[in-house]
Amino acid sequence: MGDLGQILLGGVTTGSLYALFLLGVLIVFQVSKSMNFAYGQVGMIAAFSAWFFYSEQGLPVPVALMIGVLLAVIVNSAIDFAAIRRIPAGRPGLDLVVTLGIFLLITAVMQQLIDANAHTFVSLGADTRTEVAGVVVSMSDGIVIGLTVVTVLAAYLLLNRTSLGTSLRASAEDAGIAQAAGVNVRALRTATWAVAGLIAAVVAILVASRLSVDAFYMTPFLIKAFIAGMIGGLDRFWLPLVVAVALGVYESLAVYLLGASAGTPAVFLLIIVVLALVPKRFVNERNEVRA
Amino acid sequence: MRLKGRLVVATLASTCMLFAAGCGNATGGSKSSAGSSGSSANGCDVKEIGPGVTDSEIRVGTTMPLSGSGAAGGLGTKEGQEAYYAKLNAEGGVQGRKIKPIILDDAYDPSTAQKQMRQLVEKEEILVVSGGEGTPNFLGAVPYLDRKKVPAIAPYAPSDELGGDKNQHVFMATVDYIQEFEILTDYVLDQETPKKMALVGVAGNVGDNAKLGMEKALEGKGIELLYVPETPGTTDFTPIATQLKQFDAEYVFLILTNADTGGLLQAMSRIGYTPKTGAWAGMSDDSYIKEFGALSQDMLVALETSSLESDNPLVKQFVADFTAQTGKAPSKFNQLGWVQAQLTAEALKRAEGLNRGCVVEALETFENFETGILPPVTWGKGDRAGVDAVGIGQIKGDKLVVLEETKSLQK
Numbered sequence: 001m002g003d004l005g006q007i008l009l010g011g012v013t014t015g016s017l018y019a020l021f022l023l024g025v026l027i028v029f030q031v032s033k034s035m036n037f038a039y040g041q042v043g044m045i046a047a048f049s050a051w052f053f054y055s056e057q058g059l060p061v062p063v064a065l066m067i068g069v070l071l072a073v074i075v076n077s078a079i080d081f082a083a084i085r086r087i088p089a090g091r092p093g094l095d096l097v098v099t100l101g102i103f104l105l106i107t108a109v110m111q112q113l114i115d116a117n118a119h120t121f122v123s124l125g126a127d128t129r130t131e132v133a134g135v136v137v138s139m140s141d142g143i144v145i146g147l148t149v150v151t152v153l154a155a156y157l158l159l160n161r162t163s164l165g166t167s168l169r170a171s172a173e174d175a176g177i178a179q180a181a182g183v184n185v186r187a188l189r190t191a192t193w194a195v196a197g198l199i200a201a202v203v204a205i206l207v208a209s210r211l212s213v214d215a216f217y218m219t220p221f222l223i224k225a226f227i228a229g230m231i232g233g234l235d236r237f238w239l240p241l242v243v244a245v246a247l248g249v250y251e252s253l254a255v256y257l258l259g260a261s262a263g264t265p266a267v268f269l270l271i272i273v274v275l276a277l278v279p280k281r282f283v284n285e286r287n288e289v290r291a
Numbered sequence: 292m293r294l295k296g297r298l299v300v301a302t303l304a305s306t307c308m309l310f311a312a313g314c315g316n317a318t319g320g321s322k323s324s325a326g327s328s329g330s331s332a333n334g335c336d337v338k339e340i341g342p343g344v345t346d347s348e349i350r351v352g353t354t355m356p357l358s359g360s361g362a363a364g365g366l367g368t369k370e371g372q373e374a375y376y377a378k379l380n381a382e383g384g385v386q387g388r389k390i391k392p393i394i395l396d397d398a399y400d401p402s403t404a405q406k407q408m409r410q411l412v413e414k415e416e417i418l419v420v421s422g423g424e425g426t427p428n429f430l431g432a433v434p435y436l437d438r439k440k441v442p443a444i445a446p447y448a449p450s451d452e453l454g455g456d457k458n459q460h461v462f463m464a465t466v467d468y469i470q471e472f473e474i475l476t477d478y479v480l481d482q483e484t485p486k487k488m489a490l491v492g493v494a495g496n497v498g499d500n501a502k503l504g505m506e507k508a509l510e511g512k513g514i515e516l517l518y519v520p521e522t523p524g525t526t527d528f529t530p531i532a533t534q535l536k537q538f539d540a541e542y543v544f545l546i547l548t549n550a551d552t553g554g555l556l557q558a559m560s561r562i563g564y565t566p567k568t569g570a571w572a573g574m575s576d577d578s579y580i581k582e583f584g585a586l587s588q589d590m591l592v593a594l595e596t597s598s599l600e601s602d603n604p605l606v607k608q609f610v611a612d613f614t615a616q617t618g619k620a621p622s623k624f625n626q627l628g629w630v631q632a633q634l635t636a637e638a639l640k641r642a643e644g645l646n647r648g649c650v651v652e653a654l655e656t657f658e659n660f661e662t663g664i665l666p667p668v669t670w671g672k673g674d675r676a677g678v679d680a681v682g683i684g685q686i687k688g689d690k691l692v693v694l695e696e697t698k699s700l701q702k
Contacts (some may be wrong), residue, residue, distance in 0.1 A: 003533050006562055010529025017526075073472075106359065117578045118550035120586070126561060136562045211528075211554040212582070217361070220524040248527065249432035256530035260521040261494040 005135035007256045008249060013141045015248020016148035017203055019241045022225040023155055024199035026241075027204055029234045031172050031192040034084050034095040038102040040222030041206025042079070045106065046072035047213045050205065051121055052114050061122055069201040075106075076197025077190055085189070093202055118217070121208035122240045144206055151199070159237070168192065224251070227267060231274050311503055334648045343418040349385065349645065350420040351635055352393035352411040353446070354404045354432065361399035361425055363549070363578060364624050366370030368424040368447065371628020374616040375636070385639045392421060392632070401431020408432035412439055419444055419638070419650055424624070426450050428499060433458055434608045442651050444638055445631045445668075445677070446636025449595075451500055454676040462654050464634060464668050464677040468497060468546065468571065471593045471681055473502030474698050475569050478591065478683045482506065487515045489540035489566075491531060491555060493547055494520035501546045501571070515540075521555075523548055528558035536564035546571040549579050555587040572596075575684055575691055576623040587686045591694075594682030596626045596664050598693045605663020630664040666697050 008113055021043070028036060036042075051066030053059045059067070079102055089096045125139030159165040170178040171185045179185045211217060228247050232240025247267065254266035353372075355365035372392055380389045392414050394419035397404035404425075411417045412435075420436060423429045423446030430452055436443055437458055445464035446453075449471065454463035466474070472490075479485065490505055492498025502518045509516055517538045519531055530553065535543055542558075543566045545552050552574065559565065569591035572580065580587070597606050599621060613621040613629060621629070637660065639645070641653035655674075659667035666680040680699035684691045 003537050006533045007530050010527050010533070010558075014527035014529075111358065111362065116358075116366060117555060117582065118363075118548070119582045120553060126557060128364075129561060129563065138561045140561070209528075210557065212525075212550045214550055217550060220526045224526060252527055252530050255525075255527075256534060260491075260519050260525065260531050263525065264522055265671075 003256075005133065007252050009135055009137065009141060011249035011252030012245060013144050013248070015220065015245035016145050016254065017207055017249055018228055019244035020144075020151060020206075021198060021203045021221055022149045022228050022240055022244045023152060024196035024203075025225055025229055026234060027155065027159075027192055028196045028239065029229075031168055032080065032084065032189055033172075034080075035099065035226075036079060036084075036196075037096060037099040037222070038079060038106055039076075039099075039196070039200055040204075040218035041103050041106040041110075042072050042076045043200035043207075044213070044215065044218045045075055045110065047121060047204040047208040048110055048114055048215065051119050051208070051213050054122070055119065056114075065205060068205070069198060070150030072201035072204070073194050073197040076200065077194045080193040081190060085186075100126075107215050114215075116215065118212045118214040121205075121213045124206065124209035126209055140206075140210055146209075147202070147206070151202075157236060189218075224248075224267065227271060231260045231271065326327040330611065335642075335652045336646065337649065338653055339643035339644055339646040339648070341418045341644075341650075342412075342416040344388070344645045346388070348389045348391045349639060350391045350393060350415060350417045351419050352395070352415055352451040353420050353423040353443075354395045354397035354407040354411070356399035356428060357394070357396035359398040359400075361428075361548075362509070363400075364447075364573070365396070365424050367576075367624025368422065368628035368631070370617065371613070371621065371625035371630075372422060373628075373630040374613055375629045375632035378616055379614055379632075379636055385636055386642075386645065389643075390632075390636065390639070393609060394543070397425070397428045397432075399425050399428050401427050404428040404431040405435050408435055412436075412441055417441075418645065419635060419647065420446070421635040422446055422628060423448060424627065427495075430496070433461060436460055440647060442638075442654065444635045444654065447595075447627050447631070449500075450496055451503075455636065456673070459673070459675060460651070462634075462670050462675050462677060464630070464665055464693070465572075465595045466676075466678060466681055468482070468500035469504040469507070470679065470700055471571060471595075472495060472501040472544065473508045473547070474504075474700060475544065475591060475593050475683065476505045476508035476680050477700075478695070478698060479569065480512065484512070485514060485541035487517070487538060487540040488542045488544065489517040489519065489535050489538055490544045491519045491521055491535070491547060492545070494522055497546060502542070502562050505544065521547060521551060523551060525554065528555045529562065531555060532558040532562050532564060535559065535566070536562060540566055542567045542569060544569040545574075549576075549583065551700060552579070553583040553586060556583065560586065567591075570594075572623075572681065574686075578622060580686055580689060580691060584686055584689050588688075592684045592686060592687045592691065594684045594691075594693065596623055596630070597682065597696070598684065598691060599626070601663075603663045605661060609664060626664050630662050633662055633664075634660075634668065666699075 004106045046068035049071050050064040053064035053067055070257050082094055083098050125143050128139040167183045171188050175185045228244035229240050231241035251263050255263040355368055356362050357365045376390045376392050395407040397407050420443035426448045429446050429448035437460055443461045449465050449467045451467050451469050453461050490502055492501045498520050570591045572595040575592045575594050638650050638653045642649040654670050655672055657668050657670045661667055661671055666678045668677045679695045683695040683698055684693050
């Protein structure tokens with residue numbers, strides 16, 4: 001039971017990181033209808049540059065973390081401002097190509113500016129642990145799960161219970177009408193990308209504290225978050241986030257029961273099964289919303 | 292929306308494939324064709340001038356991961372080769388000619404390595420392959436090199452595919468992972484008799500070889516072995532750590548990337564499981580010890596190259612020469628690159644004619660050639676293994692302490 005509990009805890013923690021990361025993808029997609037494949041690298045900028053500033057330049061850790069987060073916020077906003085919003089209408093998919101290019105650019109730049117090695121990151125509670133019913137729980141697990149719950153709830157309340165949320169949803173539904181009604185759509189959009197950058201930075205720092213940091217380490221998280229988004233629907237709120245957590249648990253159980261090399265195939269098998277078995281109207285969430 | 296969804300899925304799938312390749316899936320190495328023609332088939336015509344040789348220069352080349360997740364090793368090895376050739380050229384070169392190394396990026400990907408090797412052989416017209424770094428990528432280029440009969444000198448690509456009867460154009464200078472893990476396990480068994488040992492290795496040829504080496508050493512000893520294959524890019528190491536804890540091995544051996552080694556050790560520590568550990572030679576690199584040394588205290592490490600703090604005069608000379616060339620202290624991968632270039636240059640010096648056949652004949656004359664960096668190198672007719680020994684080190688504090696300079700399988 002202790003082992004299974006340990007696997008479930010690890011799965012829920014990793015799934016929470018997928019969910020928190022996906023939250024940033026969702027809010028950007030819902031407001032600007034764009035996918036950002038460089039999103040993981042935006043987070044990487046925060047953690048890798050924070051590592052560089054505290055480890056190589058001797059800055060205090062909190063200062064280095066703040067600089068890292070700020071950089072991620074600026075870069076994510078700049079991606080929208082300089083690239084995404086300049087894509088002409090009626091060119092579906094161009095945002096994917098553009099952000100894939102930005103992904104490669106950011107990777108190369110960070111490798112050149114810092115290095116290509118993997119580095120340990122400040123532990124942020126990973127070393128502090130206690131045992132509950134045979135399951136070892138670290139402070140890092142608690143921070144990740146707690147922060148995910150609080151952030152997701154705050155995002156939900158912001159989107160559904162405030163006038164700002166109403167403006168955001170109006171902009172997402174029809175930017176022209178929202179603009180005519182006095183909503184500053186461009187500013188809202190930039191703010192959304194900035195908040196998404198902040199979320200990416202926080203997730204990347206948490207991941208780095210549990211694994212390590214290098215120029216590539218966020219890519220598997222990006223892929224898993226997107227998979228959860230594809231399965232749960234990028235126009236929904238709760239379902240993709242729940243799928244993200246479930247994906248973490250499913251992956252952990254697959255690795256534990258079938259072996260470590262079964263983890264990735266099991267995830268892709270899940271996508272095929274979902275696409276094959278789930279009714280089309282469920283996958284096409286826009287139709288469902290209209291219905 | 293539906294179109295966009297499809298585009299997203301397609302792009303996601305492409306990214307996954309790119310990532311899988313970039314992360315060095317060790318299973319990706321191509322199987323090399325067996326039964327290649329032996330060196331003697333090339334012959335040595337002393338009057339023949341081979342490709343890449345002019346009156347003033349000899350072009351040599353190789354591919355390495357200079358970008359992507361394996362770039363740290365490739366960049367270090369490249370730097371080591373370039374430093375050696377710069378020193379050699381400043382001293383007059385070889386046979387009155389400067390050596391021009393051309394090192395291309397293969398991103399640790401077998402198909403890219405093959406494409407780049409084709410570029411080197413057919414466009415750049417290199418005479419020989421000088422070293423290389425990374426097993427799956429180099430294995431990807433081996434069938435092509437074999438077809439073209441291009442000698443490859445001392446690539447760092449430990450695999451049972453190389454150094455044996457097959458692929459006679461590849462001259463290895465490091466043991467394969469079977470030998471490395473057999474020696475490492477032998478060392479543990481010399482000190483104590485654990486009841487259980489475990490291995491976590493990159494799935495595919497690399498992990499399988501390490502497992503085979505441990506099994507050889509453990510044969511008939513009644514010691515249980517658990518093997519857990521791992522895929523690079525794992526996001527949660529808790530299941531593997533839990534599996535290891537459940538098995539309760541006294542020793543856990545690792546053959547993973549630096550990042551994944553660190554990630555697994557962190558996960559093991561998080562769940563309170565801290566067995567004795569051992570690892571492949573990559574963990575003897577300064578960059579690993581600097582970053583993950585705190586998690587890796589007392590870890591046994593195979594040493595394919597000598598300690599940089601060795602008293603061996605040849606090692607001291609290397610450290611001084613490298614530092615003079617680059618202005619900084621060398622790393623393990625700098626060492627590897629340096630010795631790859633050194634062995635290539637020595638073969639070119641010994642070659643009676645500057646063509647591939649004569650280089651192969653020259654390589655077959657190496658007998659206990661001392662570099663100081665590697666165990667003595669011996670090649671001969673049909674013998675491509677080069678070395679059969681590794682050293683054993685242990686991570687203590689932020690240092691690597693040498694326990695045995697050279698431990699061989701000659702029992």
